[in-house]
Amino acid sequence: MxxxxxxxxxxxxxxxxxxxxxxxxxxxxxxxxxxxxxxxxxxxxxxxxxxxxxxxxxxxxxxxxxxxxxxxxxxxxxxxxxxxxxxxxxxxxxxxxxxxxxxxxxxxxxxxxxxxxxxxxxxxxxxxxxxxxxxxxxxxxxxxxxxxxxxxxxxxxxxxxxxxxxxxxxxxxxxxxxxxxxxxxxxxxxxxxxxxxxxxxxxxxxxxxxxxxxxxxxxxxxxxxxxxxxxxxxxxxxxxxxxxxxxxxxxGGKSANIVFADANLDNAVKGAIGGIYAASGQTCVAGSRLLVQRSIYDRFVERVVEFAKTAKLGDPMDVGTQVGPVTTPPQFQKILDYIDIARGEGGECLLGGKKATGPNLGAGRFVEPTIFGAVHNRMRIAQEEVFGPILACIPFDDEDEAVQIANDSNYALAAGVWTENMRRGLIMSQRLEAGMVWVNMYRAVSYMSPFGGHKRxxxxxxxxxxxxxxxxxxxxxxxxxxxxxxxxxxxx
Structure with a gap:
């Protein structure tokens, strides 16, 4: 020792x-x-x-x-x-x-x-x-x-x-x-x-x-x-x-990862997955609110669910592992509590929703990659930082509604925008209340670029x-x- x-x-x-x-x-x-x-x-x-x-x-x-x-x-x-x-x-x-x-x-x-x-x-x-x-x-x-x-x-x-x-x-x-x-x-x-x-x-x-x-x-x-x-x-x-x-x-943050219908959906799916399940969701910039344009909402969320099912949980020392354990016992319990809160508020659990079990999960402090649908922005799961692998999916109709939902938060750390329309990307980067906005990418940092947020x-x-x-x-x-x-x- x-x-x-x-x-x-x-x-x-x-x-x-x-x-x-x-x-x-x-x-x-x-x-x-x-x-x-x-x-x-x-x-x-x-x-x-x-x-x-x-x-x-x-x-x-x-x-x-x-x-x-x-x-x-x-x-x-x-x-x-x-x-x-x-x-x-x-x-x-x-x-x-x-x-x-x-x-x-x-x-x-x-x-x-x-x-x-x-x-x-x-x-x-x-x-x-x-x-x-x-x-x-x-x-x-x-x-x-x-x-x-x-x-x-x-x-x-x-x-x-x-x-x-x-x-x-x-x-x-x-x-x-x-x-x-x-x-x-x-x-x-x-x-x-x-x-x-x-x-x-x-x-x-x-x-x-x-x-x-x-x-x-x-x-x-x-x-x-x-x-x-x-x-x-x-x-x-x-x-x-x-x-x-x-x-x-x-x-902390409760960052909105926003997907428009004109986005490259293959890349956006990866961005949604990486935004929340990288680091098991234990990151302040986690894209824990997935905002998807209503016209593609059902099929896009279905693709995210299917991709998340493939995530490999296991020993973090194994280079093949994609989702590791929760770091602390209090945080582990907090994540499980929020899953119960989301269900109690009417969220529809589309994937996961419980402690992960299996032969390769060590002491067992793992939470299944979890996705909730039927979420509206006033739910606690959409307003409070969970700091775990839980994704809340929210539909929107147009840019104005996406901005309204994204900015309706006590936090203003980060946001993601997925669109092939660069004019839209630039305008959204201006309208979103966030210290950092990523367009067609997510969770990138550099010693050269300021990192920080506003509000709380x-x-x-x-x-x-x-x-x-x-x-x-x-x-x-x-x-x-x-x-x-x-x-x-x-x-x-």
Whole structure:
């Protein structure tokens, strides 16, 4: 059994009180590792280490170019250790090896991209309207940032925060989900090997209320970057407001995947399947509402049902598996509860609708790919995030009705549009309330393109050039070049 320690101030340490949390393989059901159960004292140690690294360590003395070189070296180490990191994630969260290996192999690009941006962060000289005055701006790091990540894609979610924040010159305390902390601790080994100064990146583990909350409320913390539930994001937002901390919140979604009659239906079927059953529906951008134009609704939904029947459930380490287990016991029960809720509201279960059983399903935390018809948009199954392999099918007549249904949601993270009419695709991308709109594709992300939502889907964006600005503050510098100071009682 693996026994992990936390990484604080460049040292590998146990929790102050020595307590641990057992971490379980979602597929086998077996305890395979232990992680420290951090408390407020451990949060304090980590924040103090990050503050020291930001103010007086080697980190602030590095040139921006040297900072970028360190980041690129870390990217190289991730590439060299991609298989280990991916297998760790699969063992910890049960997602498919194909998906996690692809994600991990892509992570170096984040450090190359943002590492290359580190020495291109520039202020500006302003042609100020005051005589005998030189005015310019400086873009400066915030200081200690806390990154809190969810259990579904632990390293990707962490790197989304670390890469732009490090490029800007900040230091970090990373707090992964207590369900999936192992990959973050394996990642910390690479941080140490890359030669980052002690305290620049710290990793603390434990429960949210025991170590996460002390991190969020710490007076030295200047920013919190969080990916997780709407409830968790709301609590963090309220807490951060008390000290006017900066926040980035990447929360949930109830994304509409919209299929028009003129779409390439073969591709749209694949898009509908991939939008909900990839990652067993455990993704914030899941296309969990399938909106289909009424003229093709029956035959299209029938095709989706037939395709979903072929999905192979099984060991996530098997490259042939297409749907893996649900990561956590509470989430497993939540999904089953929502199936009952959908039935109770009058939804017609067209496929699945129960716990999956079979000889190749390990400990059995699997839910059958499930499809509900006879859904209207006021049902809970259409309004609330399930975070599981459940698809709600809703018919519509025309563009206006599709937009009305899609936008009738508390969430605004993502949307998909399937049509061969590019004019329609562009217009829909404008009218849909979503932070990201995919046309004739679904569930694509890049370090180059902003990722984030509106409404209750979050605040701020990750990825893309603008992500660095989330970790910078602007300072305006005024220098008088005049020989005399004018009337001190008059605003210049």
């Amino acid at each position: 693996k026994q992990y320690q936390m990484f604080i101030g460049g040292q590998w340490v146990d929790a102050t009180d020595g307590e641990i949390i057992e971490t379980t393989n979602p597929y086998s059901g077996e305890v395979w590792a232990t992680i420290p159960r951090g408390r407020a004292e451990d949060a304090e140690r980590a924040v103090q280490a990050a503050q020291a690294a930001f103010t007086s360590g080697a980190w602030p003395k590095l040139t921006a170019s040297a900072r970028g070189q360190l980041m690129r070296k870390l990217g190289d180490l991730i590439a060299e250790n991609a298989e280990l990191l991916a297998k760790t994630e699969v063992t910890d969260n049960g997602k498919l090896i194909n998906e996690m290996l692809g994600q991990v192999k892509y992570l170096p690009q984040y450090f190359y991209y943002f590492g290359g941006m580190a020495d291109k962060i520039e202020g500006a000289v302003i042609p100020i309207d005051k005589p005998d005055t030189f005015n310019f701006t400086r873009l400066e790091p915030l200081g200690v940032c806390v990154a809190i990540t969810a259990w579904n894609s632990p390293l990707l979610l962490a790197v989304n925060k670390l890469a732009p924040g490090l490029a800007a010159g900040n230091t970090f305390v990373l707090k992964p989900s207590e369900y999936t902390s192992a990959s973050a601790l394996e990642f910390a080994k690479l941080v140490e090997k890359a030669g980052f100064p002690p305290g620049v990146i710290n990793v603390v583990t434990g429960l949210g209320q025991e170590v996460g909350e002390p991190l969020v409320t710490h007076k030295l913390v200047k920013k919190i970057a969080f990916t997780g539930s709407e409830f968790g994001g709301q609590r963090i937002y309220e807490s951060a407001a008390k000290d006017f901390k900066r926040v980035t919140l990447e929360l 889907s979050g605040v701020g964006h990750e990825n893309g050039m603008s992500a660095v600005m989330e970790y910078l503050q602007t300072k305006s510098v005024w220098i008088s070049t005049g020989l005399e100071t004018p009337d001190p009682f008059v605003l210049r």
